[in-house]
Amino acid sequence: MPTTIIWTIAILAGLGLLLSLVLYLVAAKFKVEEDPRIDEVEKVMPGANCGGCGFAGCRAFADAAVKAPNLDNNYCPVGGNEVMKQVAAILGFEVKEKAPQVAVLRCNGSCVNRPRTNVYDGAASCRVKAALYSGDTACSFGCLGCGDCVAACQFGALSMNPETGLPEVDQEKCTACGACVKACPKQLIELRPKGPRGMRMFVSCVNKDKGPAARKACSAACIGCGICAKTCQHGAIVVENNVAYIDPAKCKLCRECEAVCPTGAIHGVNFPKPLDKEAVKARIAERARKAKEAEAAAAKEKEENNG
Amino acid sequence: MDKLLVSPSPHIHAAVSTRSVMRDVAIALCPAILVSVLYYGWSELLVLAVSVASCVLLEWAITRWLLRKPSTVGDLSAVVTGLLLAMNLPCTTPWWVVFIGAVVAIGVAKMSFGGLGQNVFNPALTGRVFLLLSFPVQMTDWTVPQGFLRNVDAVSGPTLLGKVNELGLAGVADVDYLQTLLLNIGGSAGEISALALLLGFGYLLVRRVVKPWIPLSIFATVALVSGIFHLASPEVYTGPLFNLLTGGLILGACFMATDYVTSPMNVWGGVIFGVGIGFIVMMIRYFGSYPEGVSFAILLMNMTVPLLNRAFHQKKFGRA
Amino acid sequence: MAKVTFSIGGVHPHDTKLARERAIEVLPLPQTLYISMAQHLGAPAKPVVAVGDRVKTGQVIAEPGGFISAFVHASASGTVKSIAPRADLAGNMVPHIEIAVDGDEWVEGVDLSDTLVTEIPSDRAAVLDKIKACGVVGLGGATFPTHVKLNPAPGSTAECLILNGAECEPYLTSDYRILLERTKEIVVGAAIMQMVLGGCRCVIGIEENKPEAIEAVRRALTELPYDNIEVLPLKKKYPQGGEKQLIDAVMHRQVKSGGLPISVGAVVQNVATSLAVYEAVQKNKPLITNTLTITGDCLPVERQHNYLFRIGMPLSYIAEYAGGVPAEAAKLISGGPMMGRAIANLDAATVKGSSSILYLRADTTLRKAESACIRCGRCADACPMGLEPFLLNRLYKAGDLEGLEQASAHDCIECGCCLYSCPAYIPLLDHIRQAKGQVMGVIRARAAAAKAAAEAAKAAEEAKKENK
Incomplete structure (x- = not known):
């Protein structure tokens, strides 16, 4: 009996040694020399492998960053400025530091605002639904709601x-990797700067239909009336193809556009106080009156000068 | 309907669902169940009831409390697993042993892999083999109790294959093959009547639920292997007819090896799968220490299914 | 004769041809017609009329917008009221020409009589021109411009013209009705196309569930003086009318992946297209009408119809004329139940390829909840292209484009057999359609890149030569 045990141990140990030797030799032969900095960079990456940087994963990003002449084209949106x-x-x-961004849904077509006109019965996928038809509401631009x-x-x-039947962004968790932007077949999600203390303004609609059609489809649609653009003192709003767009670089967060928008398509978020529409409207009216007076005064002066 | 439905094509569907498929399998098992209940009486009914009830309840409880997903018991797959498990057990099996078998079948072999469609091993067979290894005494107690149709003294003794295993060919010198085909008292419910099982399998074929390639290749291999051995030395090895008609071969080949999830999808994959099972069965019967090897053979070949699915593909249109 | 069919896969849905005994009726003209500029495969047509113009029936109102495109004609006389985008049946905006109808005053030179013209013209180019000028497109579903299909690239010859009278989709009966009522015209159309293709063999394939149609065509063939045209009864199996499947059934040849039918010497045309060719060539009549079935499982037989409609009639107008949408109808489909498109907007206008308005009950059409794949392999058995839909579905979900291409996702013909036969109600085709699009995109991009690289290499070579 003891000899059996000894033999067993001896054979297994010998086999183990032999195989580990083979493993060692193979590993040594096929070893790939890599820049050690790739490992270092990878270590500080968030490790989500989300592809938000445009590379296949964090390792691929690290590899590209090490080989690149500078960091201008390589930025990890998830790790942000800290990681970079x-x-x-x-x-x-x-x-180059970048302003932190956040995903913003540019559709406000909740079940209440945008009545359903038919019932979708296919695969629960926005891509499939978008390829099939214009959607289960009268708005062919809005959120399809399949997630x-x-x-x-x-x-x-x-x-x-x-x-609401709409997706919601948790701005604490959002890393602005852009995966949702790519996934949305209606191009409704935009990465916008988070703004000071998270305060930001945006038009929550991309409906390019003419005003009446857009409004009929959705009570919160941007109807392209242009009142916001006229009101804005900073030239931050453009109306193109019947839909307004707020340039985050120019917006001064005065919320006047939000106050004058007739359909409520313009949203301001994370402001400490709720918007007092009447007060803002009064301020705009006061400014208009003053401008008129100034104009009148100027005209008068001109007249006097001429006379 | 006030609002129109809109969906991609196709807009109609064949009258088939997972539930209807499982229902057909359960219906196909009915003749064999009926025969076994008639001949084994209340004890068989108890095993069946405990097995089905515990399989269904366990699946319901696991989806409800562990996975927190909508219950899947409506697809009747747990019922089929319960029936098959019961048909693989002696009718004298105590209820708690049956329950443990159900725990292994549903809890370990099925749900821990992700439920129906994800399991690698046939759940009922896994349960059965677990019991066979853990409770060898209860699992080989082939006492024949009082049945509804039979009123003879209870006999106890090994099955035909058990006799061969213990006594050699002398133990089965007087086998009546017509008897084994029609009614083979002694053994589990799934072994009692080959004819009833084949009747059920015929129903599955007619309903196009399963294809015949896997059972046919198992039967052919068993016949071939045992034929060769029997011809070589008829005094040591049992013949093809004996091997085809005894034990759990027909139940295993027709109902367990044809389980969709744990068998190859392609015809040729299925044939190889069947040949493998037939060969392993005969090796265990001739040379193994267990009298019967169908369960082991199927479980072993279950492991090759992913490989076979990878190796064999449909013939594509327009690609020579 | 032994009946033939295609060799791989297929399913057997109940044929439910409820409207088969209903003779074709002519629909009256509506007040307004909306004629789509995208009624054919390929580039949309370009309008050649202006708002306010008076147009006559059969007058060209739009010209082809590319090589694969087609002429569009006014289907009634009237005034052009607007040229603007309008929602099609899927709710997508497509340019339409709106015509305020004032009557049915035809353009000059159209033979409106019923006389059968059996003499086949012999000038191939002239015939092709006429087919093109009359805006004939394939009416079997794909609406591919017929003059392009009848003019195979130099070097390839047609050995067999296959006329598709399979009508394998359940419910649809328009092809069956024209096979019965316009038999001789269809045969003459076939003879014309036969001449255009250089006098090849012609086979009219009809499924065995339409024995009257087979008989009618046989009789017409004995009465008409054409050679080399025969009827071939086909076993009933869906999708027999698929181009590749029909060629397989008739000629026992399989078109290679990515190949055209002409690569195996086949040209397939629908029987309705043959009728349109007859009218274009023999009668000078452009394609402004087609036959459409009003049917469904919630309509009594007396409310089922086969209509001759003018292209541009709104679907809602036809539905109203036929007695309105039944209350039990949960889904409206344009086309058959296997490949037709669900109607999201009933105000949409009919197009050249419209073949039905099909009303289905909720319990017939509502999809059941998806459950786990049980790996039964029914989808793979049903796929007429020999694909493995369960595998394609899995690869699509994993985003594995390479795997999808290897598994030939781009060979899918979208017949719906996989989803039809799936016991777990997995939306296989919904996903495979997406996968097919993605793989086609990859293949096209690769081809474009290869072409660009070849051109660059060529340019470099030439530059080298010049330098020498």
């Missing part, structure tokens, strides 16, 4: 609100 500073330190590059964006989000930042 560390990457720059490892590689000895300078980093492709929610499925695309790796950070759990998106969720469908069963009450």
Whole structure:
């Protein structure tokens, strides 16, 4: 009996040694030399492998960053400026800081605002639905509500609100990787700067139909009336193809557009106080009156000068 | 309808669902169940009831409390698993042993892999083999109790295959093959009547629920292998007819090896799968320490299914 | 004769041809017609009339917008009221010409009589021109311009013209009705196309569930003086009318993946197209009418109809004329139940390829909830292209484009057999259609890149030569 045990141990041990030797030799033979900085960079990356940087994953990003002449074209939106500073330190590059961004849904067509005109009965996928037809409401631009964006989000930042039928962005979790932007077949999601203390303004609609058609389809649609553009003192709003767009770089967050919008398509978020529409409207009216007076005065002066 | 439905094509569907498929399998098992209940009486009914009830309840409880997903018991697959498990057990099996079998079948073999469609091994067979290894005494107690149609003294003894395993060919010298085909008292419910099982399988074929390639290749391999061995030395090895008609071969080949999830999808994959099962069955019967090997053979070949599915594909149109 | 069919897959839905005994009726003209500029495969047509113009029936109102495109004609006389985007049946905006109808005053030179003209013209080019000028497109579903299909690229010859009278979709009966009522015209149309293709064999394939149609065509063939045209009864199996499947059934040849029918010497035309060719060539009549079935499982037989409609009639107008949409109808479909398109907007106008308004009850058409794949393999058995839909579905969900291409997702003909036969109600075709689009995109991009690379290499070579 003892000899059996000894033999067994001896054979197994010998086999183990032999195989480990084979493993070692193979590993040594096929070893790939890599820049050690790739590992270092990868270590400071968020490790989500989300592809938001445009590369297949964090390792691919690290590889590209090490090989690139500078960091101008390589930016990790998830890690943001913090991570990029560390990457720059490892590689000895300078980093251009970017304003943190957040995903914003540009559709306000909730079940209440946008009545359903038919019932969709196909696969629960926005892509499939968009390829089939214009959607189950009269608005052919709006959210299809099947949640492709929610499925695309790796950070759990998106969720469908069963009450509105629209996805909601959790701005704390959103890393602006852009996966949802790519997933939405209607191009409704935009990455916009988070804004000071998260305050930002945007037009929550992309309906290009003419005013009456848009309004008939959805009570909260942008009807392209242009009142916001006329009111804006900073030239931040353009109306093109019957839909307004607020340039975040020019917007001064005065909320006047939000106050004058007749359909409520313009949204301001994270402001400390709720918008007092009447007060803002009064302010605009006061400014208009003053401008008129000034104009009148100027005209008068001109007349006097001429006379 | 005030609002129109809109969906991609096709707009109609064949009259088939997972539920209807499982229902057909359950219906196909009915003749064999009927025969076994008539001949084994209340004890068989108890095994069947405990097995089906525990399989359904366990699946319901697992989806409800562990997975927190909508219940899937409506698809009747748990019922089929319960029936098959019961048909693989002696009618004398205590109820708690049956329940443990159901726990292994549903809890371990099915739900832990992700439920119907995801399991690698046939759930009922996994449960059965677990019991066979854990409770060898209860699992080989082939006492024949009082039945509804039969009123003879209870006999106890090994099955035909058990006799061969213990005594050699002398133990089965007086086998009446017509008897084994029609009514083979002694053994589990699934072994009692080959004819009833084949009747049920015929129903599955007519309803186009399963295709005959897997059972046919199993039967052919068993016949071939046992034929060769029997011809070589008829005094040591049992012949093809004996091997085809005894034990759980027909139940296994027609109902367990044809389980969609754990068998190859392609015809040729299925044939190889069947040949493998037939060969392993005969090797265990001739050379193994167990008298019967259908369960082991099917479980072993279950492991090759992903590989076979990868290796064999449909013939594509317009690609020579 | 032994009946033939295609060799791989297929399903057997109940044929439910409820409107088969209803003779074709002519619909009266509505007050307004909306004529779509995108009624054919390929580039949309370009309007050649202006708002306010008076047009006559049969007058050209739009010309082809590219090589694969077609002429569009006014289907009634009247005044052009607007040229503007209008929602099609899927709710997508498509340019339409709106005509306020004032009557049915035809353009000059159209033979409106019923006389059968059996003499086949011999000038091939002239015939092709006429087919093109009359805006004839394939009416079997794809609406591919017929003059392009009848003019195969030099170097390829047609060995067999296959006339598709399979009508394998359940419910539809318009092809069956024209086979019965316009038999001789269809045969003459076939003879014309036969001449255009250089006098090849012609086979008219009809499924066995239409014995009257088979008999009618046989009789017409004995009465007409044409050679080399025969009827071939086909076993009933869906999708027999699929181009590749029909060629397989008739000629026992399989068109290679990505190949055209002409690569195996086949040209397939629908029987309705043959009728349109007859009218274009022999009568000078442009394609402004087609036959359409009003049917469904919630309509009594007396409310089912086969109509001769003018292209541009709104679907709602036809539905109203036929007695309105039945209350039990949950889904409206333009086309058959296997491949037709669900109607989201009943105000949409009919187009050249419209073949039915099909009303289905909710319990017939509502999809059941999806459950887990049980790997039964029914989808793979049903696929007439020999694909494995369960695998394609899995690869699509994993986003594996390479795997999809290897599994030939782009060979899918979207016949619907996979979803039809899936016991777990997995939306296989919904996903595979997307996968097919993605793979086609990859293949096209690769071809474009290869072409660009070849051109660049050529340019470099030439530059080198010049330098020498």
